[in-house]
Amino acid sequence: MPDDTTRDFSRTLVTSALPYANGHIHLGHIAGAYLPADIYVRYQRLRGTKVLYVGGSDEYGVPITLTALKEGVTPQDVIDRYHTANADAFARLGISYDIYGRTSWDLHADTTQQFFRMLDAGGHIHQQEMELWYSPQLERFLPDRYVKGSCPRCGYTEANGDECESCGAQYTAKELVSPRSNVPGDDSSPVLRPSKHWFLNLPDFTERLKTWLDSHPEWRANVKGIAYGWVNDLRPRCITRDTDWGVPIPVDGDEAKAKRIYVWFDAPIGYVTNTRQWGMDTQGDAKAWELWWKDAGTRMLHFIGKDNVPFHAVIFPAMLMGQGGYNLADHVVGNEYLNIFNRRTGQSEKGSKSKGNMISVRWALDNFSVNAIRYYLCAIAPESKDADFDWDDFMNRYNGELCDVVGNFAHRSLTMTVKNFDGRVPEPGEIEAGDAAMLNAIGEQAEAIAEAMEGFRFRQAIERFIDLGRKANVYFDAMQPWVTRKTDLARTATTLYVCCQVVRGLCVLMAPFMPEGAAKLAGILNVTLPQGGPDGGSDAWKLLVEPLAAGAPLNTPEVLFPKLDKDVLAELAEVHLRGEAY
Numbered sequence: 001m002p003d004d005t006t007r008d009f010s011r012t013l014v015t016s017a018l019p020y021a022n023g024h025i026h027l028g029h030i031a032g033a034y035l036p037a038d039i040y041v042r043y044q045r046l047r048g049t050k051v052l053y054v055g056g057s058d059e060y061g062v063p064i065t066l067t068a069l070k071e072g073v074t075p076q077d078v079i080d081r082y083h084t085a086n087a088d089a090f091a092r093l094g095i096s097y098d099i100y101g102r103t104s105w106d107l108h109a110d111t112t113q114q115f116f117r118m119l120d121a122g123g124h125i126h127q128q129e130m131e132l133w134y135s136p137q138l139e140r141f142l143p144d145r146y147v148k149g150s151c152p153r154c155g156y157t158e159a160n161g162d163e164c165e166s167c168g169a170q171y172t173a174k175e176l177v178s179p180r181s182n183v184p185g186d187d188s189s190p191v192l193r194p195s196k197h198w199f200l201n202l203p204d205f206t207e208r209l210k211t212w213l214d215s216h217p218e219w220r221a222n223v224k225g226i227a228y229g230w231v232n233d234l235r236p237r238c239i240t241r242d243t244d245w246g247v248p249i250p251v252d253g254d255e256a257k258a259k260r261i262y263v264w265f266d267a268p269i270g271y272v273t274n275t276r277q278w279g280m281d282t283q284g285d286a287k288a289w290e291l292w293w294k295d296a297g298t299r300m301l302h303f304i305g306k307d308n309v310p311f312h313a314v315i316f317p318a319m320l321m322g323q324g325g326y327n328l329a330d331h332v333v334g335n336e337y338l339n340i341f342n343r344r345t346g347q348s349e350k351g352s353k354s355k356g357n358m359i360s361v362r363w364a365l366d367n368f369s370v371n372a373i374r375y376y377l378c379a380i381a382p383e384s385k386d387a388d389f390d391w392d393d394f395m396n397r398y399n400g401e402l403c404d405v406v407g408n409f410a411h412r413s414l415t416m417t418v419k420n421f422d423g424r425v426p427e428p429g430e431i432e433a434g435d436a437a438m439l440n441a442i443g444e445q446a447e448a449i450a451e452a453m454e455g456f457r458f459r460q461a462i463e464r465f466i467d468l469g470r471k472a473n474v475y476f477d478a479m480q481p482w483v484t485r486k487t488d489l490a491r492t493a494t495t496l497y498v499c500c501q502v503v504r505g506l507c508v509l510m511a512p513f514m515p516e517g518a519a520k521l522a523g524i525l526n527v528t529l530p531q532g533g534p535d536g537g538s539d540a541w542k543l544l545v546e547p548l549a550a551g552a553p554l555n556t557p558e559v560l561f562p563k564l565d566k567d568v569l570a571e572l573a574e575v576h577l578r579g580e581a582y
């Protein structure tokens with residue numbers, strides 16, 4: 001097991017959980033697995049690190065075929081619709097994937113089957129007979145959500161074949177009480193029938209998983225708690241289903257033909273598939289992916305919501321161990337949930353389709369700026385505990401922090417500079433102690449932000465960013481350039497020279513969080529931010545110690561962050577309460 005303190009990473013592979021192509025992504029998803037990853041990746045690109053960000057749609061499994069059956073369309077229609085919609089929503093929100101792939105690609109069947117064969121060859125896969133519900137009318141098995149009934153634990157009458165959404169219990173199909181078919185038009189009573197399935201023998205990996213988890217004391221407590229809970233009670237896990245929508249099982253014979261690989265086996269392998277596709281697309285190199293998955297100099301990070309912890313901190317690592325030669329994750333960044341604060345009841349509630357309280361990304365983007373959405377979701381990021389999305393808090397945080405502190409400082413500094421110094425950064429006079437302290441604060445806050453970013457504390461990082469804006473406003477108010485410009489133009493020049501340096505600092509430091517705001521500000525300042533990427537680049541933190549030259553031309557300042565209007569927001573909150581924000 002490599003020791004993190006001695007490993008020298010020269011590149012970073014970042015993944016975000018593959019969203020299921022059976023619905024529109026919502027703000028809860030964004031706060032959990034996507035925005036933190038994107039902020040981290042954009043930060044690493046700015047620093048010149050070689051970083052690759054891989055995502056995509058998870059497109060197999062029973063919920064998708066069920067949607068297709070109910071709508072009278074094909075599963076392909078369903079995944080095409082949601083893959084396109086979600087890829088578009090991510091792009092609009094500035095989630096900057098290097099590739100957004102699909103598990104329905106042929107290449108993915110190839111990758112998944114290689115994983116299966118390798119595990120089989122290593123003796124980690126066996127067959128076992130199970131009793132499963134079967135529809136005599138449809139003459140087919142009813143996997144997972146194809147059958148409904150009463151939960152054997154809590155009695156909830158809308159429980160699925162394998163799990164209860166009410167109490168969270170997981171059970172074997174035959175434990176379900178009073179089963180009924182969930183397929184439209186099927187009036188027959190399900191019966192139990194034997195079916196042979198393939199199982200991954202997870203207990204083979206118990207010791208190696210423990211050693212690996214023990215080597216990561218730095219992970220968040222929530223992730224480690226869930227992972228150890230699983231590792232201490234590992235059982236063989238069924239990795240196939242009676243369905244025709246999924247990756248074919250690479251085994252000869254009729255028995256395998258009627259079944260497919262279970263979606264939870266193939267979905268994380270999608271990260272590998274999409275890296276393979278990226279290598280071919282960008283370099284025409286079918287082997288380029290191996291550097292990102294097998295080279296000891298690559299660090300791998302998974303960003304996920306906490307419901308995904310068992311798959312990324314236990315099952316997928318076991319599957320990788322069974323391949324040989326693959327790196328294991330260096331960090332699994334698992335977030336808690338973003339709940340919804342209900343204005344009418346005054347209660348925090350879980351986002352759910354049945355409650356109709358979820359806010360889709362597409363709806364949010366139709367009504368708010370990318371800057372506002374990204375700012376608020378990062379400021380309340382559910383890192384160590386659940387957080388609430390609350391409309392009043394949204395307005396107060398965005399208006400009171402991003403607009404009033406950072407936007408206002410940038411705007412008044414630039415407007416006064418352009419007006420009084422011929423549209424150029426002024427030539428400074430003597431730098432006094434207060435000026436020097438302000439200039440030093442740029443580098444100090446940049447270091448504090450870097451430290452928070454490296455520790456995956458994005459809430460703290462964005463607070464440090466706002467702190468720089470606060471310090472800058474204090475400086476501006478103390479120096480009173482609007483007074484000194486009538487009495488001491490040299491002093492005013494020095495003040496506004498310092499302010500221009502701070503604005504440029506804010507522009508660089510803003511870029512991971514609010515890329516759209518940073519791009520606009522960079523345009524006003526005539527500054528080019530490094531793009532970075534898988535090949536690395538220059539370190540933008542260096543920009544923060546080299547001053548913006550006196551005499552450099554500035555463009556006409558614009559309002560970076562327009563304020564949210566209270567009445568408009570109240571109307572939109574009502575739309576949300578009616579369940580129409582999806």
Ligand SMILES: [Zn+2]
Binds near residue numbers: 154159165168
């Ligand atoms: Zn239950």
